[in-house]
Amino acid sequence: xxxxxxxxxxxxxxxPFLDRxxxxxxxxxxxxxxxxxxxxxxxxxxxxKEAAGVEQALFNLPPGDWDAGDRGMAAIxxxxxxxxxxxxLALEYADALDCPRLHAMAGIxxxxxxxxxxxxxxxxxxxxxxxxxxxxxxxxxxxxxxTKVTMPGYALATTQAAEAILHMIDKPCLGLQLDLFxxxxxxxxxxxxxxxxxxxxxxxxxxxxxxxxxxxxxxMGFPDPLLMLDGLGYDGWIGCEYTPAAxxxxxxxxxxxxxxxx
Numbered sequence: 001x002x003x004x005x006x007x008x009x010x011x012x013x014x015x016p017f018l019d020r021x022x023x024x025x026x027x028x029x030x031x032x033x034x035x036x037x038x039x040x041x042x043x044x045x046x047x048x049k050e051a052a053g054v055e056q057a058l059f060n061l062p063p064g065d066w067d068a069g070d071r072g073m074a075a076i077x078x079x080x081x082x083x084x085x086x087x088x089l090a091l092e093y094a095d096a097l098d099c100p101r102l103h104a105m106a107g108i109x110x111x112x113x114x115x116x117x118x119x120x121x122x123x124x125x126x127x128x129x130x131x132x133x134x135x136x137x138x139x140x141x142x143x144x145x146x147t148k149v150t151m152p153g154y155a156l157a158t159t160q161a162a163e164a165i166l167h168m169i170d171k172p173c174l175g176l177q178l179d180l181f182x183x184x185x186x187x188x189x190x191x192x193x194x195x196x197x198x199x200x201x202x203x204x205x206x207x208x209x210x211x212x213x214x215x216x217x218x219x220m221g222f223p224d225p226l227l228m229l230d231g232l233g234y235d236g237w238i239g240c241e242y243t244p245a246a247x248x249x250x251x252x253x254x255x256x257x258x259x260x261x262x
Contacts (some may be wrong), residue, residue, distance in 0.1 A: 028259035042096035062086035072105020075122035075230035175202030207242035
């Protein structure tokens with residue numbers, strides 16, 4: 001059975017960030033993930049994690065200027081030096097947190113971008129990141145994010161595109177971060193497609209569609225997607241990257257079997 005990781009960017013938001021680690025552990029989570037830790041020192045985040053006794057499953061490389069609309073830069077020509085610097089910073093935090101996986105966001109392509117040039121930059125940045133991460137004992141993940149609702153213009157929108165670049169680069173320390181919310185919006189979640197993606201899938205995230213609340217609040221047919229993953233032998237982390245409909249604890253009923261098993 002898969003293990004649930006609380007996304008501390010989206011869950012327990014009534015608490016300061018560093019207090020969310022303990023809250024997740026008290027709720028039964030054995031792992032956590034979040035978007036970005038960079039507002040706090042590596043030492044402070046590591047202390048909160050260690051005190052709570054949870055594993056760090058995943059976090060993202062620096063995205064650029066989030067408030068100005070940046071959503072990563074791995075596929076953005078002209079920002080290669082910034083990407084490399086962000087990779088180095090993320091690896092410092094990964095060392096402090098003993099985090100095996102880092103998500104490199106592709107970015108939103110500027111208007112008028114040359115798709116082939118962006119693809120080549122993406123390939124080169126990911127190749128460098130995978131080689132650097134492997135030397136540090138880490139893994140780089142890429143995540144298709146839907147362009148219909150969440151991030152119009154995002155450079156990696158489908159699992160088919162993710163498959164293509166992963167197979168092109170073919171590095172053992174490069175894998176797929178599969179978010180079922182984005183997958184459902186762009187192409188639909190099916191057992192056959194999940195089976196195809198299992199060999200490259202290194203982390204899974206969930207939220208129900210269309211409102212990105214907890215499983216069971218929308219139209220994805222939970223628990224079927226989770227049962228599909230179990231049936232296919234996926235036993236990695238499932239990141240709970242959703243906005244609770246009425247509070248984190250009030251919305252955890254769907255997770256009871258997984259939290260009790262962990």
